Amino acid sequence: MRFPVVLFDFDGTVVDSGPIILASMRHATQSVLGREISEQDLMASVGGPGLEAQMEVFAPDRVEELVRVYRAHNEPLHDTLETFQGIEDALAALKAQGHTLGLVTAKRRSTVDLAFAQLPIAHLFETVVGGDETELHKPDPEPLLLGLxxxxxxxxxxxxxxDSPYDMQAAKAGGLYAVGVTWGGIHTRAALGHADVIVDTAEELLAVL
Incomplete structure (x- = not known):
């Protein structure tokens, strides 16, 4: 077995959460700041240093309010979440092959649990590292190393x-094999330049692991 342990990012990798993240980012910035911000700028740091750091880019003096409004809008939307095509089968296949799976995400652990309440995938992961469980965040490897x-x-x-450049940078910095996926709809393929390999489908993912 090439990689006995496989850790996964969550947003844009396992769950198709890009649309609800964008909707809530747009809602928060419009409601609190009263201005339009481009989709590219709103989504640029998703999956990286955490929600507070994302909001600090837009208004350093209003981070707390932006985060509060974002979460109030975003958390109910988790009822609409779906996994990406083929990913549940891929996770189940990896587990059946004897791989140990973990989840390492920028989401708070309580928000991950909202997704797990909607999607029957929690049993596939032996550990979950939420964004509120480490002092440092991706692209620092600390969350990945905690999972290991x-x-x-x-x-x-x-x-x-x-699916993000922060994922690839964290993996490489920590000494893990970095697998970039292109189906997330949040970041471009070009943003995955630090990856050891890039895959376009769940079937390709199984083949490289």
Whole structure:
């Protein structure tokens, strides 16, 4: 087995959450700041250093209010979440093959649980590292290394699968094999330049792991 342990990002990798993230980012910035911000700018740092850092870019003195309005809008939308085509089958296949799976995300753990309440996938992951469980965040490797520590695994045994440049940078910085996926709809293929390999489908993902 090439990679006994496979860690996954969540947004844009396992769940198709880009549309609800964009809707809530737009709602928060329009409601609090009263101005239009481009989709590219709103989504540029999704999956990276966390919601507070994302909002600080737009208004450093109004981060708390922006985050509060975002979450009030975003959390109910988790009822509409779906996984990407083929990803549930791919996760189940990896687990059946004997891989140990973990989830490492910028989302707070409580928000991950909202998604798990909608989607029957929680049982596939042996550990979940939420964005509120580490001091440092992607692109720093600390969250990934915490996931491996919880699983009793070393970096040379592990791959990290994600859709953002922050995912790829964190994986490479931590010594994990970096697998970029293109189906997220949040970041471009070009943004995955640090990846060891880039895949376009769940079937291709299985083949490289």
């Amino acid at each position: 520590e919880r699983l009793g695994a070393s970096v040379d045994q592990a791959a990290y699968v994600g």
